[in-house]
Amino acid sequence: MSQFGGIGLSRRIWRLNVKKEGFLMIKIAPSILSADFANLEREIRRISAADYVHVDVMDGIFVPNITIGIPVVAAIRKVTELPLDVHLMIDRPVRYVEEFCKAGADLVTVHVEADTGENTRRALELIHGLGKKAGVVVKPKTPAEAALPFLEMCDIILVMTVEPGFGGQRFMEDMMPKLRQLREWIDEKNPSCELEVDGGVDPVTCKTVIASGANVLVAGSAVYKAEDIPGRIQELRG
Ligand code: DX5
Ligand code: ZN
Numbered sequence: 295m296s297q298f299g300g301i302g303l304s305r306r307i308w309r310l311n312v313k314k315e316g317f318l319m320i321k322i323a324p325s326i327l328s329a330d331f332a333n334l335e336r337e338i339r340r341i342s343a344a345d346y347v348h349v350d351v352m353d354g355i356f357v358p359n360i361t362i363g364i365p366v367v368a369a370i371r372k373v374t375e376l377p378l379d380v381h382l383m384i385d386r387p388v389r390y391v392e393e394f395c396k397a398g399a400d401l402v403t404v405h406v407e408a409d410t411g412e413n414t415r416r417a418l419e420l421i422h423g424l425g426k427k428a429g430v431v432v433k434p435k436t437p438a439e440a441a442l443p444f445l446e447m448c449d450i451i452l453v454m455t456v457e458p459g460f461g462g463q464r465f466m467e468d469m470m471p472k473l474r475q476l477r478e479w480i481d482e483k484n485p486s487c488e489l490e491v492d493g494g495v496d497p498v499t500c501k502t503v504i505a506s507g508a509n510v511l512v513a514g515s516a517v518y519k520a521e522d523i524p525g526r527i528q529e530l531r532g
Contacts, residue, residue, distance in 0.1 A: 318509050320531045321345035323379050323490070325514035326370075327361060327461045334366075335373045341517060343524040346379040346401070348492070348512045350461075351394070353384040356408050357459040364390070364397045371398025381431065381492065381512075383458045384408065388417040392424060401427040403452050403490075406440045418447045429490075433458060434466055438475040448487050450510065451476055455503070456493030461514040465494025470506045477507025497529045504532040 323346035329337035338347060349367060354360040367380060377400035384390065387404040394402055402421045406414055414430065421428035429450030430441050434457060441451050453473050456463035473491065480487045490510035491503045500511055513530055520526035 320504060321488075321510045322517075322527050322530050323348040323510055323512045324517040324527070325350055325461060325492070325512050328514035328518040331362075334370065337518070338370060338374050338376075340523050341527065342374075342376070343527045344376065344517075346510070347374060347376050348514075349378055349380045349399075350514075351380060351382050351384060352459065355385045356405065357383045359459045364393050367394060367399060368397040377401060379403070379490075379510075379512075381452065382408075386413065388413045388420065391417045391420050395421055395424040395426045399426060401429065401450060403429040403431045403450060405431045405433065405458075406444070407433055407436055411443060414444060415447065418444060422447075429488075431458075431492075432472070434469060438472045438479070441476060442479065445479060445487065446484050448484065450488040450490055451480065452490040452492055452512075453508070454493055455491050455495070455499075458493075463494055465496070465499040465502075467499075467502060470502065473503065473506040473508055480507075495530065497526070500530045500532050 322344045324341040324344050325348040327350040350361055352359045352361040378398055379401045380394050380399040381403050386409045391402055404417045418428040427449035429448045429452055430444045431452040432441050433454050455466045455469045477489055480489055488510050489508050491508045492512035495511045495513040496516040511530055517526055
């Protein structure tokens, strides 16, 4: 018994060291939901210091808002080399994931609440089948356990820290135990999986989410309302 305890402890220390040496790189994914849609090309150029472009797709059914769709993803693809992180807030996303991949998404996330487990698994397979990265998203009221059946198939898990639908909402600090739990499971079961947070991330709350284990931070208003966007992106890295 003590032998196993010892192994567990040395693993934990190793993980801490990995983080300390800076290997857990913090990535910033500005959400273009807060950009000026009349000047999208310019708005994407303004975030060239970021790691991903976060694209919020809403259908007016899964969430009470309608934003952008497949043709816009295809248009954005032509004006940036940055990977496109497409967050699908749509009902039964399995119907559309391939089209988003073909339009140029590099990473596609689907909500676990948006369909059956079987269809969610199928959606992840379809995304992988086109050589793209795939992940699941959990809304604030959805427990961490809901992501667990998909963990080993995921390249990323996204934890919402606001109710999906709109930018500029208040950060929900009470999501941190969920984030910590998912970081623990990721480290145990699928260490290359990324852990993303979305909603209310700013220069103060970024420190909280990083301390709770997130390594990809979505930020809409905190990036686009900043005077110095490259400076703000750097600041959000914690
Ligand atoms: C909300 C979206 C978010 C939103 C974040 O449904 O998924 O990506 O744009 O905006 P901020 O950072 O302003 O909370
Ligand atoms: Zn989003």
